[in-house]
Amino acid sequence: MPEQYSFDLAARPALGRGDFFVAPANAxxxxxxxxxxxxxSGKLVLVGPPASGKTHLAHVWAALTGAAILPARELADADLPALAAGAVAVEDAETVAGDDTAERALFHLHNLAQAEARPLLLTAAAPPRQWPLTLPDLASRMQATATVALEPPDDALLTAVLVKxxxxxxxxxxxxxxxxxxxRMDRSFAAAAALATALNRAAITARRDDVTKPMVRAALDRLDADRA
Structure with a gap:
């Protein structure tokens, strides 16, 4: 039986390894x-668009390694030596760009993890060369980090995402x-999440536990109107 792949979700996310659907786009x-x-060098940047599964993969990795997970925006207030004593995952790493304190915190965490030979996983929406970092030493270290990307979904993966x-x-x-x-929907992870939210709202309004083609059509029309 193929394994399943899951993605960043707004409602009761399932973040276990068994919730993954592995397809060519993410294998x-x-x-x-x-x-x-x-x-x-014991470090990796995981790149992908919104709702593509970066958080889920970070949690899968944390289950394998015992890693701590925290958003990049919390690094400035974190106990960096304590974090670097074990595996650590930093989410939305590119968001430190332009914040001198946050950039320096990520720089120090990176160096501590390297010194302690602890694995470091960073997630981001774009590869490090596209992060507008202002600290040259951090930029060079991030750009020297191996990168792997979650690709746009094919039909099989998009179907699995929407079902989940x-x-x-x-x-x-x-x-x-x-x-x-x-x-009929846009070919993206974010579109699947938005459609599921809209259909959930429609089902609640209609007091149904399922959805129909007219409900899908109406939800897609509303989403199109919202983007216009």
Missing amino acids: TAVATVEGWRDWP HMAERQIAIAPEVLSYAIQ
């Missing part, structure tokens, strides 16, 4: 994260309705 990233003992979003909201979606949605 390399999953294998690389799980193969953390082979990371060059709906299941976590306890809303049923029949195969023909699911196919209807996949053929």
Whole structure:
């Protein structure tokens, strides 16, 4: 039975390894994260768009390594030596850019982790060369870090994402309705999350535990209108 892959979710996220659906779009990233003992210099940047699964993979990795996980915005107030005493994952690492205190905190955490030979995982929406870092030493260290990307979803992965979003909201979606949605929605993880949220709202309003093609059509029309 193929394993399942999960993504960043707004409602009761399931972050275990068994919740992953592995498809060509994410197989390399999953294998690389799980193969953390082979990371060059013990560090990796995991890149992907919003809702692509970066947080889920960080939690899977933390389960494997006992790592602490924290958002980059909390680094400035963190006990960096304590963090560097074990494996550590920093989420949304690119958000330190332009904040001198945060950049220096990430720089020191990186150096401490390297000195202690502790693995470091960073997640980001873009590769380090695109981060507008102002601290040259941090920029050079980040750009020297191995990077792996979560690619845009194919139909199989997008289907799995939408099914899981709906299941976590306890809303049923029949195969023909699911196919209807996949053929018409935007091809992105974020679009799947937005559609699931809209369908959940529609189901609650209609007092249903499933969704219909007209509900999907109306939800997609509303999402299109919101973007206009």
